[in-house]
Every structure is written in structure tokens, then in C-alpha cells.
Amino acid sequence: MAGRRPAGPLSDDLTRLAELHGVATSYRPSPDRAVPASATAVTRVLAALDVDAATPEATAAALAAREQELARRLLPPTVVHWTGGDDPPAPPALAALPPGTRLRVHDEDGATRTAGTTLPPDIPPGVHRLTATTPDGRTGETHLVVAPARLPTPEGRSHGLLVQLYSLLSTRSWGIGDLGDLSELASWAGRALGTGFLQVNPLHAAVPGAPTDPSPYRPSSRRFPDPVYLRVQDVPEWADVRAPDRIHALLDRADRLRASVLADGALIDRDAVWELKREALELVAAVPLGPGRAAAFAAFVADQGQALDDHATWNALAELHGSDWRRWPTALRDPRSDGTAAARRDAAGRVEFHRRLAWLTDTQLTAAQRAAREAGMPVGIIHDLAVGVHPEGADAWAQQPYFAAGMSVGAPPDAFNSRGQDWGLPPWRPDRLAASGYAPYRRLLRALFRSAGALRIDHVMGLFRLWWVPQGEPPTEGTYVRYDAEAMLAVLVLEAARAGSFVIGEDLGTVEPGVRERLRERGVLGTSVLWFERDWEGDGAPLPPESWRADCLATATTHDLPPTAARLTGEHVDLRDRLGLATRPLATERAEAEADIGEWLAVLTRLGLLPAATPGSSQEEAEVQAVHRFLLRTPARLVGVWLPDAIGDRRPQNLPGTSDAYPNWRLPVADPTGRPVTLEELAASPRLHALMKVLRGEG
Template sequence: MTAQKGHLTMADALVRLARAHGVATSYTTDRGVRVDVAPDTLVAVLAACGVDAATPAAARDALARHEFRSRTRLLPPCVVLRQPETVRLEALGLPRDTEGHVELENGAGRAALDDPLPAGLHTLHVQGPTGVGDCALLVAPARLAVPEGRHWGFLVQLYSVLSRRSWGMGDLGDLADLAAWSGRALGAGFLQLGPLHAAEPGPLTDPSPYRPSSRRFPDPLHLRVEAIPEYAYLDPAERRDVDACVAQARALNDRVLRGQSLIDRETVRALKLRALRGIHGAAPLSPGRAASFASFVQREGDELTDFATWCALAEVHAGDWHTWPADLRDPRSAAVARARTELADDIGFHQWLAWLTDEQLADAQHQARTAGMPIGLVHDLAVGVSPHGADAWAYQRFLAAGMSVGAPPDDFNPHGQNWGQPPWRPDALAAAAYRPLAGLLRAGLRHAGALRVDHVMGLFRLWWIPDGCAPDAGTYVRYDSDALLATLMLEANRAGAAVIGEDLGTVEAGVREHLADLGVLGTSVQRFEYVGGSEGRHGPLPPDQWRQECLATLTTHDLPTTSAWLSGEHVELRAGLGLLTRPETEEKAEAAAERDGWLAELTRLGLLPDGADSEDRDAALVALHAFLLRTPARLLGVWLPDATGDLMPQNLPGTSAAVHPNWRLPVADATGCPVPLEDLPDHPLLRRVTELFTPSHRSRVH
């Protein structure tokens, strides 16, 4: 379109608006190719940020309003400091004769602008010739403390670790036992979990723990029913009803452990909810436990009320709140207020479930620390939530409607990725002083010695995809990384916990270094550690060149197990499912060359004897773990299925439940036979692997 005199073109207005709101107008691919973002994408993304740029006139008006606000705004929504910085008004563009003070959080008093400030979310007040104003003042520690010394631990997906006492999937009782055993008997320093977030109710087409209903509250599906104190006080008739659920659950559990059934979350959920409703309705709380429950409800406040309300409404109207009656889609509506009264008993039940889950999580962390683990549990914060679930309903004013998070096309996925999760709106988060994010972080850190942040690069920018578009039709939207990182550091500092960033894949230059400066540990995975990077592939990266400030491991839940990678069975699995993009012979040859390169490196280091049988997977697997010990990495992770010789991946990215049983497999041995928790201590391969990490073996490896 040609510009009229004195008017911007639509293209110019779009570019300026996009840049003003952190929306990229172009990006560089993983191969260094510049790609210009389509105007329609810019219009859609800006609309999700509350900016109308659909027509030339609307775009010009929106730009004019933005520029006027920028000129007349006294203070930004949130000012970020890192200790020992103090408030500098001139850095905020305020005149020298402006005065002000800081109101400390929680009514802890006030401070002068040049006073050293405690870490916290405070309020900055200013007054001067240009006006009077206030804004949030986020003060973060200069750096997070990292764990002292060097530690190893298992990486596990809890659902997959079944004991003979489970109800068809691993639970919080199993977690406490796993932590106590690995801490006391094996000297493990931590236990890293997959997300325990609340899942969507109803039949799950995607049981991924990384696409939850809520990141704010854990899933009561993980409860150990028999460990609830009130269970012991049921009268005989009530006990019979609950014990009938126990019997059915144990029968299901036996089928899973015999390899006759996959993990069936919905059957487990139905049995547990039936038993839990029986306990809730029949066994009143003692005065002391009633007081503890009331304290929990008060502490969790409106966020718990919203979550429990959503759970109760979902039982009436099904799980996708977009299909509910229109007046129930707004959590602050009069209709929802009435529903809270009508469904008070059900809401109370879901609050009670949240309290019990919090109690059992606290006990698991207590067991871990009592067992001598310096860190204990490491919880996992997923990158986002389902658009249909509790958080998307409760936090909808902070989320970008009509958008989904994903990744642009790259060599790993030439079509890009759409994760089906709504992103935070940067402007709404800032206006709320990042409190919604702080609440999620606080919950994840409450019973943890460390928190793993999935796709930690999302604290800098995220790939937004308009609904109905292919992943390659998206663009990056930048966040105030200083504010998001300050929020993360503040909450981790309050909890006395470390932070591990999952920084795999395409990462902007300088991001890993910046995170390291802040004390955020990275993640290094053997499959991606090569001289010249994952693209160069000039041979395995020697162990002394690995990062120190990271968690190092051989594989993850999204990659083949080490035994499958060593044997080449990961290629055969994908070939059998029709997932190969090249001839099978080529894929097998490439996989074998990659494996042989690593075996040669292990031989060079003396971790495998010359001429070792390449078919001896167990010896190579043990040698690879010994290789991890040669690195300077502060934390060393052992993927639990690796330690049993498991050949099946817990998740095969890009596949559906009909193609591969993602997130539904118990930990198994090399024959595919599930390994109960009780049998882990005597598993021969596990003993060979974990003996490496005892002090005497560790000194010999080095």
C-alpha cells in the first residue's frame, strides 16, 4: 500500500507496533537463514496482545496510542533490581528533583531510595514535577546458590515406578520409598521427577505430564490412599467400600507388573476418587487436622478456590471450559459465584484432595532429606498448560487467546512443533507484577530442593503460533527476561532451592552464559555433546570440556533409552511404526556410526577395554555412566530405565497414543518385563551402574 502524505504505510506501522510489543518481524533459523514473518501473523499476534492492527487506520491509531503512553507514562509497570542495586530515578528517566520511597512487601515498613533493599516484591512510590506514581519493584538476589559439592541421583517419571502396593501406577508412597532407599543405600543426593501437575479429567488422548490442566497444584491421582490418616478410622461398612477399590486397584497393578496391561490413568483415577470420596464423607478430621486443613486453605487463598471450583464445574459440564455455559467461562462472574455456593461440598472435596497431596509431597521430601539427600526432590515445571484446563480458565486474562506455543522448523523437526499451550501475555504479566508466575514457582518449590524449568529459554522468548496455522506460520515474542528471571530467582531464594534450566535445542547466543551468571544450572545430555556442537558432529565432546554448572545425563524421557541407542533398536522401533524419513539402511548406518564414535571415545579413555564386544550393551552402558563421572558436571543424573536396561522410550515425540504407548509404560528390564520398586535393589545392572557413584568407585574412575 502506498503511503499518503504524512501517513505511515500499513507495513511500517505493523513493524513499529510489533517491535514495540516484542514481536519479531523476522527470525533466523537454526541454519542461519533469515525468514521474514508474514503480515497476517503479526496482525494475529498483536491482536492476542490486545492491539488492533487489522487495518491501516487501526494500526496507525494503535501506534499513536502506544507512543503517547510511552511519552506520558511516569513509571513502567515493574522495575527490576538485583542486589545490591538501589533505585536510581535518573535511570528511570525521572527528573533529578523527583522524590520517592520504597514500601516493603507484606507491610514490613519503608525504605529510602538509596537504602539497600531486601529481596522481595516491593512498591516504588515517586512524586515530582512530572507527577505522582507508583509501580512494582522486584528485587532479586544477585545470584542463586548452587548445591555444594557434587551429587548424583535418579531421573524418574513417577507414574512408571510401581511397587506391589501401587494402584496401577507409581504414587507418592512409592516416591517416599524410592527416595529413602536411593538416599540411604546408594548415597544419591537427589531424585528428579517429571511434572506432578494436575491433569485434565476424563479420557486422555494425550496423557503427557507436560500438558497439564494446572501447574499450580499437583494431581491427587498420585495419592497413596492407605496413607491418609482418616482411612484407619473408617467403620467396618465404610472400610469395605474403600477396600473394594483397593482390591480392584491391586488386581490392575498386578496386570501391569506382569506386562499384561499398560498404565491406565483413567481407571486408576476412577478407583481413587471413589475411595477418596468414601473417606471424605465418612471420616471427619480430628481438631488438629481440621486446623491444618483450614490453614492450608487460607494460605492457598483464591488460587485454590479457583482450582477446586474448576474441578467441581468440570465434573458437571466436562473438562473443556470453552464448552461450558457462557456465564461460567469467567471465573469472576456472578454465575460462578452462585456455583461456588451450590457446589460447596464438591469444592471442599477438591480442596481436601489438594491438601492431602501437599501433605504426602511434604512427607516424600522429608524422607529424602532424612535419608541423607542434600538436595532431595527435584520437581519439574512444565512450559505451559492445556488450553482446556483449570489454569487456562483461572488465568485467562494473563494468557494470549488464540495462540499456541511451539517451535519453528529446524533440522530436528522440519515442520516445526505446536505444543497446544497458550502463552503468557507479556503486558498482562507485567501489569500483575508477575504474581501469577510467582505462584506457580512457589508451588513447585514448596517441597523441593531444586526445580527443573522445562524449556527455560521461554523466559526470554517463545514461539507463538496463531490458532489454525501451521507451526511455520508463527513468530517469536520476547518477554522481559530480567523480570521473569528475577521472579524465578526470588522464589527459589525464598525456598532455599536450586534451579536447573532445561536448555536443550536451539538457544540464543548468550542465554546459557547469562543463566550461568545467575546461578541457574544447565542441562547437558550425552546425545547432544559433540565437538563443534550438535550440528558440527566432529566427534564426542571430551569429558573435561563439558560444563561444570549443569546436570549431566545420558538421555531424557523424549529420547531413546541408552540400551536401545546402543543396540540400534530405537531405529527399528521407528521403522516399525513408519516414522522414518529416510531409508532404514541409511538411518541404521548413521545410528551405528554415532554409537561407534562414542564407543571409540570410551576405549580411548580406558573405560572400555580394547576390542570390547560391541554387543555387550551392559558394559557399554556402565562405561557411559563412568564417562559422566569424568565430566566436571555438578549434578549427574541416571535415567532409571537406563539402570534396568529398558529398551522402550517413555515418550516418542510426534506420535499419538494409537502409535506408541507414550507416558503409559512401567520401568522394565531388557526383556520388557516390568521391574517393581521392591526388585530394584537386587537388579544386577542397576547395582553395576550405581556402584560407580559410591566414593570408592568414584575415585578409581578418576
């Protein structure tokens, strides 16, 4: 009988087996230090990929099987061909085929092209089927991704605003910022401020609950937007609802919800807003669509296909059985089961309701991008793609074969977090993505690019590798799993090029060597945050503006960092100390923060970017303006302003390391005193206009 694997170093067989499946056996928290992965972590990750390495005997058998499989395989599951230039190189996998191999391409449009040993020169961009037949009669098939070699980067320079949409309330919104507010902000900012883009938080559909997880980075679905952002009054059928008493009651509740946030200091209550909007939208859904609207809805349903049916079905079943599909009746846990088909028929009305909500939200997202472009924005709305999805949500249910069971995405221990991180997001399986030609990834990107001038990808390093943490283990007991970055990038570039959009990768923190270079090679912009831009390979001094990279979005802060005013005043240090997040005495933390800010202010002064405050403004405002003058001195193609910075808000929208101790993702945009500021008040803010004058190069 085979024995259990002993604890200790990885065997040669296990190391080789892991390598052949893209599973790392060590990681580097710093360039000069390697940390081995545990045998437990490697074994459990391999098990999630359906590879048995529980014993030495099983490992040896799995290794032999994998080596034989690779030796017999004529082609990998997916092959990438980059186009552009006079003579683009052949994909390495094709160049390695035996001489005399014949190729046949079946393209997306159904056409077939036959060639000799090289790809046909007229093959269009897309994801095609490629068949290779060797002279000795062996045949192999693969997905062929044909993509432009590089995305075009934005022409000239644009400045824009970064905003968490839920936090920006107007006098018309119902207790949460909505897509009507986004359109209004775009129309005003483009025309009055000359901004080129608005970057928003992920607008993915959330997992309903009591309470709902407010984080936009743990969604139910990344493919479909959240109807909580709908502006109900802008839905055409709202005007035809014939229930005046109910409408009056709904509007009265909306007024109270809005006032509770704007006047009474309450937090944004997503659940209360959704309960209100759901009631209103059920009235709207009872109104028959006119012929044109009905045709548009039918076209949307047909275009979205099975994915929309699954999403709507999950939402309907969640109303009956709760949001965690893993606790549903057994027959309903499989989206393709007969039981699920029967349940879909029984809940046909609710399924149709959720289809309608997805369509309505899509139309308002499209309208916001149209408003931005009509206001003169060269980019428009930049949407945000979260790293993954909630394990209880619609995508995890509908796409079960593509997710690694029992695994969670996170980060290894590093200088900033000695315990590592577990984000609670199930990772995609790289083997099944490749075998499908990256079908779910392609569909996701295509859906997001429908209404995006650009797409920001959170933790873009995940296109290359992700840290998998086995369920029930601490993050230290994880290991990296590698993805086919060439294919992931090719699909990304292909879909962005088809949409006429571009891509920004959030590449902050620890980045594997070569990743930024490969992203830049394909036209993917990076992200640079002022406080982190130092000469880390030299004396650690602030990086001169001319030494910054050009292909990036440059900002002073992000949603996970303190607003600039809080950093300048040191209030972020006091906040962390009050919440017990500081790891050193308060005096030490303050001294370090003051030294850091003092160094930056000295740079700003030396460069002539920090003049004395003008009458009617404060020194703090002058310093915030100087920070953004510095960003303009860099060659960055995009310069972003965190919207709360424009009015002096001190509170971070998210404070990593907290959950109940801090109201993450529930704060409205506010002035320096913490008083919420409406969109209308923001548009009239002298402080905002003074800062945006700087961004236009006028101050």
C-alpha cells in the first residue's frame, strides 16, 4: 500500500511534475532570496488541477503520464500569432513542427484556408481552429489566437478623474451614485474641465446578502454590471408606470435615503438602495416594451446567449435559496442539470426580470460612454476589471469547470505583509482556459469593452501567475501557478483592438522581472503612484519627473491609499493607529511619515512647483496642486486626479486590513470636515476648479 507523503523538501519527481503543470516550487519575496514552497501546498494545488501527487508512487505515475502526453502532443491547446510588420515571425509551436507539415485554418467566419508549412498571409485577427498534419499522418488541432502585435497608445496627453461611482451622489440619485450621475459627471467634466477620461470602480454585479459584501472587488459576476447603479427615472418605461401611490411612496423613500447620507451623515446603505430600486424596477418591468425597445432587448438576449441565461437563472434561484449556490439543493448546484432546467422554467418570470435588468444596466453604461465622448473626451469611461469573483456568486456557479476547486487567490508574504494575503477569490484553471481557447476570458473582455473607452485590469500580474492558497491553509501555505501569459495578452489585445479601446494594467507592488516589459511591448499601460516612485536601485530618493515611464497612468493616490490631504497632514497615520493597524509606536510612525512628506515637499519646492498659497486658499491646497504639477512634469500619457483630492476629502475609500473596523466602500465623497458633497456642489467647488486649472496647464 502506498504511504503518505512525508513532510520535508520536495522530491525530484514532485518538483518536475509541478514544473510540467506550471506550479511553482519556490518564490522570491526579494531578488536575493528564494523561499521553497511546501510539499503540502504543491500537492494540493496539483490536486486542484486533477493531478494526483499524494504519494511518491502516485507522483511517479502522474509524472510519467504527463511526460508521455507532452511527447505525443503535436500542438499545445492554444497558439498565438502576432500580426503587424512586413514579416511577422511564426509562432514557436508551429516553427517546431516537422518539415512538410500541412496547416489548415478554419476561421471565425467559417472560411477555410490551407497553407504549406507556414500560416496563410491573409489570416484575419480572431480566434480560429488550426489543424496541422505531418508527413507521417499525425494530426493535431489547436486554437489559434491572431492578434495585433501592439495596441496603439493614447495620442498626446489626457488628464482625468478617478471616482468610486457609489460615493458620488447627486440630488437625483437614490442614496448611491448611479449611472445617471456618471453621465452627468462625464458631460460636465469633459466640457467644463477639459478632462479626457473618468476611471470608475468595478461596476460588476454584487452578491446579494444580508448585508451584501460592499467590496466591488469581490463580485458575483464580472461579466454583467450591477443594477443597483441604474438611474430608475431614466428608464423609458418608468414614465408609463400607472401606480401613482406606489411611485410617490418610492420617491419619498428615495428622498429619505439620499438625505440620510448627504444630510445626516449615514453610510451608503447598498442593501436599502437595492431593496428600493428592485421594487421600482419590478413596476417598470411590468410595463410592456414598445416594438423598438422589444427588438433591442431581444437582440441583447440573443447576443449574450447562455451566459445571460445563467446569470439571470442564478439571480432567480438566489432569491429562493440564498446567495451561496454551494448550499442549494444538490440538483441546482449544476447549471446544466435537469433540475436546474426545471427550476428555470418554474421561475421563468424572475429569470426574465433579471435578463431585463442586465439589459437596462448595459444601455445606461453605453449611454454614459456616449455622453463622455460627446463631451469631447478622447477616452471616456475607463472601467475596472477585478481580479476574480466571489466563490458564492453567479460566475462561480455558471463556470465551475473553469475554476480551481478548493483554492483561493492571494499574495505571498512580503515586506509589507509577513503573513501573506488570502483574497477569497477562486482562481481560473489555466489548463481549462487554454483548452477552451480562453472562451470565458474572451467573452468577459468583450462584454466589458462594450461600453469602455479603456479597461483597467486590477493586479495585471495575474495574467502571468497567481498565488493559490489551499482552502483551510494560511496564505503562507500557497504557491504560484503560472498562466500562458502570451495567450492571455493576445486575447486581451485582440478584444481591445476590436473595440478601439486601450488597456491600463495595475502593476503596483511586487512585480516579477520582465512582466512590465512584456506588457509595454504589447501596448498595455502601467500604473505609477507618486509616493512609490523612488530610485529604489539607488539612494531611494524621489524619482525625478523626467525619469518616470511614459506608458502609464500617473496619479497621486488610489482607492486603497490615503487621500493626498490626509497624507500631507499625517492624518492617515493617526487613523491607522486608532484602528490598531500600526506595527510601531505612533511617534515612530509619525516621524517616518513626516520625513517622507518633507522629502517630497523639498523636491516640489526645488522644482518651483510649490509657490505660496494664494489668497482664499490654504497651504494644503497649494501642496495638493504642487503634487499634480509634478505629475504633469512626467512623460506619463495619462494623469489622473483622485476625485476626493479635488475637494480635500481625508478619508480613504478602503483601508486594507480592516473589515468591520472601518466603513470600507460605503463613504460618500466629502469636504475636509467630512461633510458629504453632492455632484452639484462639487461642480461649483472653487478648490476643485483651481486644481483642474493646474491640470489644464493654466495654473
